[in-house]
Amino acid sequence: MIHTSTGTTYAARLLFAIPVLLAAQPAFAHVGHGAAGSGLLAGLAHPLLGPDHLLAMLAVGVWSARLAGPNTGPRALLSLPAAFLATVALGALLAFGGFALPGVEFFIAGSVVVLGLLIAAALSLPVWSGALLVAVFGLFHGYAHGAEMPATAQPWLYGLGFLSATAVLHLAGLGLGLAGRAGLRATLLRFAGAAAAVAGVALLAA
Numbered sequence: 001m002i003h004t005s006t007g008t009t010y011a012a013r014l015l016f017a018i019p020v021l022l023a024a025q026p027a028f029a030h031v032g033h034g035a036a037g038s039g040l041l042a043g044l045a046h047p048l049l050g051p052d053h054l055l056a057m058l059a060v061g062v063w064s065a066r067l068a069g070p071n072t073g074p075r076a077l078l079s080l081p082a083a084f085l086a087t088v089a090l091g092a093l094l095a096f097g098g099f100a101l102p103g104v105e106f107f108i109a110g111s112v113v114v115l116g117l118l119i120a121a122a123l124s125l126p127v128w129s130g131a132l133l134v135a136v137f138g139l140f141h142g143y144a145h146g147a148e149m150p151a152t153a154q155p156w157l158y159g160l161g162f163l164s165a166t167a168v169l170h171l172a173g174l175g176l177g178l179a180g181r182a183g184l185r186a187t188l189l190r191f192a193g194a195a196a197a198v199a200g201v202a203l204l205a206a
Contacts, residue, residue, distance in 0.1 A: 039153045043161020046145055047169060052108045052203050053141055055196050057166050059115035060084050060134050061173020062189060066122060066181070067130050076127050081170035083131035084138035088166055089159065091142025096155055101143045108144055111137035112200030119193025122186075141166075 047053040064080035094101060115137070125133075145162045149155065180189035 039157035040161040042150050042153050043145075043158040043163075044165045046148065046162045047141075047165040050144075051199065052112055053144075053166075054169065055199060056108070056111045056115060056137060056141060057084070057169035058173040058176070059112065059119060059193070059196055060137075061170040061175070062177035062180075062193070063115055063119050063130065063134075063173075064170075065174050065177025066119065066189075067125060067127055077174060079127050079131045080134050081167070081174070083135040084141075084170065085163060085166060087135045087138035088142035088145065089163060091139040091144075092146035092159055092162070093142075094139075095143045095146025096149070101140065104140050104143050104147070106204070107137065107140035109200050109203035111141070112203060113197045114200075116193045116195070116197030116200055120190050120197060121193075122190060 047057060060080055064077060067080070068076040091101070111134075115134075146155075146159075149158050176189065180186050
C-alpha cells in the first residue's frame with residue numbers, strides 16, 4: 001500500500017537536491033535566457049533557467065506556508081507570493097522604462113541566501129513583515145527580468161510569461177511547504193533551506 005506521505009517526502013527531498021545541483025554551476029545563473037524565443041515563451045523560460053530566480057521563487061512559497069501556520073486561510077498563505085509578484089511587475093516596469101537600479105545581482109543572490117536561512121531556521125515572523133521582505137527581493141528579480149528581455153520580445157507578452165512562471169513556482173513552493181510542516185518532512189525542508197542558502201553564497205561568489 002502506497003501512503004500519500006511518500007510522495008510529499010520525495011518532494012521535500014527533491015527540493016533539497018535542487019540547490020545542491022545548481023550550486024555546482026553558479027556561472028550559468030543567467031545564461032541562455034534569450035534562447036527560448038521572444039515574447040511569451042522567453043518570459044516563461046526566464047525564471048526557470050536562472051537558478052537564482054528558481055530557488056528564490058520556490059523559497060517564497062515554502063516560507064509563506066511555514067509563516068501562515070496550519071490554521072490560517074488562503075489570504076495569509078498567498079500574502080507573500082502576492083507581494084513578490086507585485087514588486088516583480090514593478091521592477092520590470094522600471095527596467096522597461098530605462099531606470100537604473102543598483103546592486104541587482106547582489107540582491108537577487110542575497111535573496112536566495114536569506115530565504116534559505118529563514119527556511120532552515122524555521123523562523124516565525126508576522127506575515128506582513130515577511131511580505132515586506134519578499135517584496136524588496138521581488139523588485140530586484142523583476143528588474144532583472146525586464147532588463148534581460150530579448151530585443152524582439154513584446155513587453156506585455158514577455159511580462160505575462162515571467163509573471164506566470166513566477167506564480168507557478170510560488171505555488172510549487174507552497175505545496176512543498178504545506179506538505180512539510182511536521183516530522184521528517186519538516187526536517188528535510190530545513191535542510192533544503194540550508195542547501196539553498198549555500199547555493200546563494202555560491203552565486204554571490206561567482
